[in-house]
Amino acid sequence: MNHIEIKPCATTYRNEIGxxxxxxxxxxxxxxxxVKICPxxxxxxxxxxxxxxxxxxxxxxxxxxxxxxxxCATKCPVEAIKIETDPQWKTLGDYRWTPDLIITTxxxxxxxxIPQGTLEYKxxxxxxxxxxxxxxxxxxNPLPSNKTDRISTDISLNRRGEGAQINIPVPWxxxxxxxxxxxxxxxxxxxxxxKIWKTxxxxxxxxxxxxxxxxxxxxxxxxxxxxxxxxEETIKCTRxxxxxxAQGAKPGLGGxxxxxxxxxxxxxxREAVPWTSLFSPFPFHSVYSVEDHKKHIDxxxxxxxxxxxxxxxxxxxxxxMVAVGSYYAGANIIHLDxxxxxxxxxxxxxxxxxxxxxxxxxxxxxxxLLEEGVRDEIVLMASGGxxxxxxxxxxxxxxxDGAIIGTSELVALGCVRxxxxxxxxxxxxxxxxxxxxxxxxxxxxxGTQRIINLYASWHKQLKLLLLKLGLKDIKELRGRTDLLxxxxxx
Amino acid sequence: xxxxxxxxxxxxxxRSTEIGKFEIIRSDKCLNCGRCMTHCIYDVHERSTLDxxxxxxxxxxxxxxxxxxxxxxxxxxxxxIPNKEYENLGNSYWTPHKxxxxxxxxxxxxxxVFGAGYRGRFRGSxxxxxxxxxxxxxxxxxxxxxxxxxxxxxxDLGRKLPWIADFEKLDFPNFLEIQIPMLLDTNPMGxxxxxxxxxxxxxxxxxxxxxxxxxxxxxxxxxxxxxSIALRSSLEKIMTIDQIPWREVNLIEISLPDKFSSSEFxxxxxxxxxxxxxxxxxLKLTNPCLSEEIFKHFEEARIDILNFHTDxxxxxxxxxxxxxxxxxxLHLDFVKKCRRDEITILGKGxxxxxxxxxxxxxxxxDAVVLDLSLLVAMGCRVCKTCELERxxxxxxxxxxxxAKQRVINMICAWRDQLLEILSxxxxxxxxxxxxxxxxxxxxxxxxxxxxEFIFNENGPEK
Numbered sequence: 001m002n003h004i005e006i007k008p009c010a011t012t013y014r015n016e017i018g019x020x021x022x023x024x025x026x027x028x029x030x031x032x033x034x035v036k037i038c039p040x041x042x043x044x045x046x047x048x049x050x051x052x053x054x055x056x057x058x059x060x061x062x063x064x065x066x067x068x069x070x071x072c073a074t075k076c077p078v079e080a081i082k083i084e085t086d087p088q089w090k091t092l093g094d095y096r097w098t099p100d101l102i103i104t105t106x107x108x109x110x111x112x113x114i115p116q117g118t119l120e121y122k123x124x125x126x127x128x129x130x131x132x133x134x135x136x137x138x139x140x141n142p143l144p145s146n147k148t149d150r151i152s153t154d155i156s157l158n159r160r161g162e163g164a165q166i167n168i169p170v171p172w173x174x175x176x177x178x179x180x181x182x183x184x185x186x187x188x189x190x191x192x193x194x195k196i197w198k199t200x201x202x203x204x205x206x207x208x209x210x211x212x213x214x215x216x217x218x219x220x221x222x223x224x225x226x227x228x229x230x231x232e233e234t235i236k237c238t239r240x241x242x243x244x245x246a247q248g249a250k251p252g253l254g255g256x257x258x259x260x261x262x263x264x265x266x267x268x269x270r271e272a273v274p275w276t277s278l279f280s281p282f283p284f285h286s287v288y289s290v291e292d293h294k295k296h297i298d299x300x301x302x303x304x305x306x307x308x309x310x311x312x313x314x315x316x317x318x319x320x321m322v323a324v325g326s327y328y329a330g331a332n333i334i335h336l337d338x339x340x341x342x343x344x345x346x347x348x349x350x351x352x353x354x355x356x357x358x359x360x361x362x363x364x365x366x367x368x369l370l371e372e373g374v375r376d377e378i379v380l381m382a383s384g385g386x387x388x389x390x391x392x393x394x395x396x397x398x399x400x401d402g403a404i405i406g407t408s409e410l411v412a413l414g415c416v417r418x419x420x421x422x423x424x425x426x427x428x429x430x431x432x433x434x435x436x437x438x439x440x441x442x443x444x445x446x447g448t449q450r451i452i453n454l455y456a457s458w459h460k461q462l463k464l465l466l467l468k469l470g471l472k473d474i475k476e477l478r479g480r481t482d483l484l485x486x487x488x489x490x
Numbered sequence: 491x492x493x494x495x496x497x498x499x500x501x502x503x504x505r506s507t508e509i510g511k512f513e514i515i516r517s518d519k520c521l522n523c524g525r526c527m528t529h530c531i532y533d534v535h536e537r538s539t540l541d542x543x544x545x546x547x548x549x550x551x552x553x554x555x556x557x558x559x560x561x562x563x564x565x566x567x568x569x570x571i572p573n574k575e576y577e578n579l580g581n582s583y584w585t586p587h588k589x590x591x592x593x594x595x596x597x598x599x600x601x602x603v604f605g606a607g608y609r610g611r612f613r614g615s616x617x618x619x620x621x622x623x624x625x626x627x628x629x630x631x632x633x634x635x636x637x638x639x640x641x642x643x644x645x646d647l648g649r650k651l652p653w654i655a656d657f658e659k660l661d662f663p664n665f666l667e668i669q670i671p672m673l674l675d676t677n678p679m680g681x682x683x684x685x686x687x688x689x690x691x692x693x694x695x696x697x698x699x700x701x702x703x704x705x706x707x708x709x710x711x712x713x714x715x716x717x718s719i720a721l722r723s724s725l726e727k728i729m730t731i732d733q734i735p736w737r738e739v740n741l742i743e744i745s746l747p748d749k750f751s752s753s754e755f756x757x758x759x760x761x762x763x764x765x766x767x768x769x770x771x772x773l774k775l776t777n778p779c780l781s782e783e784i785f786k787h788f789e790e791a792r793i794d795i796l797n798f799h800t801d802x803x804x805x806x807x808x809x810x811x812x813x814x815x816x817x818x819x820l821h822l823d824f825v826k827k828c829r830r831d832e833i834t835i836l837g838k839g840x841x842x843x844x845x846x847x848x849x850x851x852x853x854x855x856d857a858v859v860l861d862l863s864l865l866v867a868m869g870c871r872v873c874k875t876c877e878l879e880r881x882x883x884x885x886x887x888x889x890x891x892x893a894k895q896r897v898i899n900m901i902c903a904w905r906d907q908l909l910e911i912l913s914x915x916x917x918x919x920x921x922x923x924x925x926x927x928x929x930x931x932x933x934x935x936x937x938x939x940x941x942e943f944i945f946n947e948n949g950p951e952k
Binding site for chain 1: 571
């Protein structure tokens with residue numbers, strides 16, 4: 001995959017957020033020694049200026065640098081440099097998306113490389129599920145990293161032995177996010193990145209903007225309960241069709257676009273009245289049972305016989321039976337969406353309390369499909385709380401074939417997870433908004449490159465992990481729970 | 491005429507709850523260029539009205555933590571730090587987040603809806619170890635949130651007939667109907683504040699439910715609301731006080747002293763029933779173990795309700811179990827004796843968020859008693875030491891109408907969230923949820939079931 005161009009793509013913001021705060025006190029006489037010492041670009045003296053600019057704290061490695069050769073604070077002749085933890089750090093992130101994860105995701109989107117330095121980029125701090133697992137790696141025999149070329153990370157999205165064969169080179173694709181919940185540039189950037197990586201992204205339930213047609217080979221059409229933007233054209237122009245029964249963050253409640261975000265362009269796409277709240281009521285009225293679900297699939301197959309069928313369900317306690325039912329109804333992909341997944345708007349009570357976290361559902365469904373003897377005919381994709389490359393690998397080790405990601409892509413575009421996507425003008429950072437002024441903050445080329453870079457870093461991490469685990473193919477990792485260990489037991 | 495139950499909400503703002511999670515600090519480096527103002531879409535940054543050349547102090551409680559102003563400031567003059575005032579709210583059970591959520595529910599009367607996924611810990615203790623179930627395809631309540639008008643949150647207080655044997659001899663028991671599975675407590679922290687009692691009682695009256703009132707706090711001023719009072723007293727005090735309220739209330743709760751004789755108890759109850767034939771009798775319970783003695787009272791004296799009291803954090807006064815476990819045990823004890831429908835079980839204490847109600851009902855309660863949450867709705871900050879004279883929110887000086895409205899708003903938001911949970915499960919009636927542990931997933935069970943392979947032999951850590 002040498003054709004994928006990874007190029008640095010810096011943030012559009014003037015000030016970056018970092019863990020450490022570097023300050024110069026009044027005793028500084030601007031000798032410029034720190035500018036010479038620091039290789040990370042914290043200090044700068046603009047040509048022709050006598051003074052050193054305000055330090056770029058975000059680049060500082062913090063106390064870890066202190067022992068090394070680049071320590072500015074110890075070498076400063078007047079001890080004018082002060083390095084401390086930025087109090088602002090505590091205001092960023094939360095248990096699931098720690099400040100470390102947000103910043104390292106930004107770094108990956110910027111450079112396309114595996115993060116260096118001391119920030120934790122593998123796991124969050126929620127103390128359960130993925131955050132409690134680690135891979136059993138024997139660090140005592142290091143392997144040469146140049147061997148990663150021979151490692152395969154591709155997965156098939158159709159294992160039934162009939163119908164179109166679709167392979168994706170990385171074991172993930174993008175989750176459904178509708179036009180209306182996110183801005184058009186964001187949507188197009190996701191699709192463009194998916195096209196370059198030869199994977200997929202999903203329309204969500206908000207119609208199919210004309211601009212997206214150029215990427216139609218990489219776009220999954222979602223059919224959800226409100227049927228917004230579902231027409232024979234949109235069903236025909238796609239290679240994969242996703243039935244969305246429920247979403248992990250609001251299982252059993254249906255979709256909800258608050259009136260503020262239903263601008264005229266969104267309303268036109270959804271064939272609705274502008275500035276009214278739009279509900280996508282749960283559930284499908286054409287589906288009252290698993291038999292009906294089969295008829296539902298038949299309807300779509302009549303229009304587009306070539307398309308693969310994905311069924312997106314959330315994670316109730318009987319999710320294993322739903323999965324098997326979907327298999328017998330003819331689905332190619334079972335997409336499990338766990339309770340801790342992202343959303344553009346959902347009642348807070350639903351995010352934590354309804355339906356189980358994805359980690360439990362993967363093992364449950366994987367085991368049940370194995371017992372039923374149909375595991376190798378269906379593709380099991382997991383989503384809802386997959387934040388990092390390591391989360392993807394853990395989901396696969398628990399029994400999934402691959403993962404579906406959403407929030408991480410938005411974080412790559414500059415999301416700070418402030419959670420104000422749902423109302424008013426929407427996202428102040430131009431991601432989950434349809435406000436014409438705000439959405440201009442993200443340009444298509446910049447956004448595309450950021451997501452490409454994130455994917456590139458994840459791809460490297462997965463290959464390196466497989467190498468360390470002694471595996472040659474991501475498919476060998478599936479269900480290898482023996483490679484996981486509970487971090488509490490160390 | 492049939493009237494659908496509806497709770498009327500009106501926004502009720504309170505200045506004392508305008509506490510932001512974060513604080514933005516504008517340093518001396520600020521040039522008053524106003525770029526923060528153009529980037530902020532929440533009106534945190536405005537020019538000073540006195541001198542438009544200067545920026546005024548950031549309005550912190552409006553800030554939604556998007557970092558736009560901080561990242562765009564040409565002078566790096568802005569910085570955000572956690573707000574100490576917010577972090578100091580409440581305690582480890584009544585977390586700042588819980589208090590903040592109740593404040594907003596009480597202000598707007600709406601379900602909290604936000605973007606982005608769940609941001610808390612994977613699990614916690616008590617109620618945070620339970621996930622409620624949902625039904626993917628087949629369900630009786632169609633239409634998700636649109637179908638909610640078909641969902642009943644009505645519960646009955648009192649005993650039901652085990653079976654109908656002989657119509658001639660039938661002795662129909664009394665029961666009370668409330669439209670929400672929530673009762674209120676007028677005196678949660680033992681503050682004896684007249685205004686808090688009055689506003690809670692008014693709210694109960696408007697909501698069509700009952701509010702527990704200590705007999706010592708009864709006054710003629712409360713007479714108009716007497717039908718909403720659940721009068722509470724210790725056994726020895728019942729007969730010594732003026733008998734007027736006893737005759738008219740619908741619900742009487744008795745707490746038993748440490749030592750008492752059964753005959754005394756039965757005699758008092760008989761006397762009470764002579765005075766007031768229709769009132770339901772509730773017994774205050776602090777020990778989750780159903781003793782044979784209590785069970786005998788239930789049989790002989792015909793107790794209608796057991797109200798299980800715990801402290802504000804849901805911990806039992808005797809033993810150290812959490813309210814969900816205690817209620818589950820109590821419920822199962824009655825199920826084992828095949829007498830569950832002849833008693834109503836209430837749980838009081840530790841109900842601090844909307845999701846606690848369906849979870850406690852799943853564990854076996856018929857309804858819950860709200861206590862400290864009502865004070866929080868009125869602006870309480872759950873300080874470590876509570877003194878009415880030094881209350882930072884001046885809870886007792888609040889306009890009773892605003893206090894009442896805030897309580898109603900919170901309860902409306904909680905009921906709506908209960909409807910969300912019920913609609914996700916496909917359950918049409920909250921009474922069907924009682925004791926339905928199949929509608930919940932408990933951490934220890936699900937963790938063992940799914941992750942056996944990475945466990946030590948002792949199962950998940952507690």
